[in-house]
Amino acid sequence: MNAVTDLGLYRHLDEMVPWDDRLQVLEVIGVTEEAPEVKTFTFRSDAQTWFRYKPGQFVTLELPIGNEPLMRTYTLSSSPSRPFSIAVTVKAQAGSIGTRWMFDHLKTGMRIKAYGPAGDFSVHEHPAGKYLFISAGSGVTPMMSMLRWLNDCAPWTDVSFVNCARRPEEIIFRKELELLGSRMPGLSLGFLIEERSSRESWSGHIGRIDAVRLPLMAPDFREREVFCCGPEPFMRAVREMLAASGFDMAQYHQESFGAPPAEAVPAPLGELDIEIPADALPVCFSLSDVAGDCLPGQTVLQTARASGVRIPAACEFGLCGTCKVKKLSGKVEMSHNGGILDDEIDEGFILACCSKPLSPLEIEA
Template sequence: MSAFEIDVQPFPKAAVPVLPSAFVSLRLVQRVQETEDTVSFFFDVLSQPIRHYPGQALALNLPMASGVATRTFTICSNGLDGRQVVFTVKAGPTAYATRWMHDHLNVGDELDARGPFGQFSLVTHPGTPLLLIGGGSGFTPMMSMLRWLYERRETSDVVVVQSARRVCDLLFRSELATISAEMPSLQLYEVVSDPQAGEAWAGYRGFVDRAMIRAMVPDVRHRSVFCCGPGGFMEHVSRVLRAEGMDPARFYTESFGTAPVVTEAEGESVKAEGDRIAVSFRGRTVDVDPNQRLNVSLAGQGLRVPTGCGAGQCGTCRLKLTVGRVEMAHNGGLSAFEEAQGYILACCSTPKGAIALEDPA
């Protein structure tokens, strides 16, 4: 991985450099209760300022009583000030790590983190009108992108749609009203699927449908669309927008994948048997499916590898490859130094022949 010097050309521009992933230390300086189950956490960056594009994410190491849990969250801040990052986190009553954050993370607490990750950002798709549509906590990357546009005084033609179940679940309403009043190029819409008794609501009701899209975004076929939310929400929105003429190639959802690369270790590989591949790990040699990611195939043999994000971002499932080759598609979960030392991530690697692995030192 190469470090890139970030230029200062105005948006839009033809090419956007990759921001290298790094370890950072954070200190919580403020908590804001956005809704009854959603909190915004404001962190100062204690280490070197971190650069991120709007829509990208960080992996946080949460020091829970049961052990450190690594979770990846979209950064909700605008990315223009590398000295602070904000995460807006929803936690239901039976949630695990996010519930811990709500109940135990207090001002003054410090966390380790890693990132940024992801290519879900409007800066990589310049030059077209935009539709930013988010459902529930999936609205947080949309807010990051909108804050970026607003703070930079961009004049991009942008439509923003926030969908929530209840009126009281809508996020950032006061801030959105301010941005909308001061940003002539913005059209802002809110959709509530199930307003509760006693909630005053004169806006759009129900699930986003074709009639709503025709009213809100009649020119959707000419826009680049960024969508985030629960899987069912994104699938539904995609179907609706395609029916209204949207080009599927211009529909972007939150995804952290990258092109695969092949990593090879020094030494001789053991011959694979049939359709299975031999993996030596923790004093055992087991046969695994070469088409399964290593964390999955090893778990099937009773060899569990701690895994955090599951998307090659956080580095929790790091192992050392001592013999053989793997195909790996990580997204910043390893530094260039770690790759040079032979480390791989089990959640995004498949063996290309028999291999030997070790737990990290």
């Protein structure tokens, strides 16, 4: 890996172009332990480009595990106000495959493919005069990205930051949060743990977040724009609590990633002893030099899999943008959830997971 003193490593931002996930990969430049079973992986572009994204967005990493790479989506914990690198902070859950591989194998100097950034869970999408960030566990990562951006760009912003953890030592970014609390005049911190620990003393709130504890940490929560991230049971409890309190749920936003749908990969139609329906539409995958037939109701991604063509995909509901491919000809019906930009659509790109052919297609894949 190049040393920082190497000639040409440093360039001014106006001499660089934004990172392009179709052309460049990420190089690991740092691995930091944040809490038990929690690490931050910091990356730079391998082509000296800068990162343009909104605080709170996520990327999808392509992890080289087994015969087929594993796609895993992680929220960025870094801030776009510091555009020369990006970082993800991940917690290794019991039985996790991708995160455990990262812990065991992803070292400084290694390179991996990534897709994104994507997502609309950001203060940039929902600006307000006062914010309430509620998180649990590694759900703190998008909140940290947004808070770091606010600290750099608007440190006077009124933010109530509530974070829940099992034990004191499991509060991710605790020291940095306390430092920011001393520097940002509008920031109030509220930590809530479930149980005491023999490793660290604790004099703060104990228990689980509820209609009694939330007003103690954020008395004016009904006046704030709420961002929530954490395990689904946690977010469900927060939603129900806010709704029961009369909170305007139009001011509530949450971040979650659904698991890819369980879907049997169909065999190539040519290998099946069935007659292709007359209304099937031909799809040509130009880079793979493969021609397939899309059955009624199928997506481009399903057709690619049935034809033996690999298109990377993670969320598979139009959110992460991993399956972005270029449509060279033809028409599709695309119903996405924010994983593709309007200018990318104008350039001919589609998301394979949520695009259904309306005519014969030629796809660059």
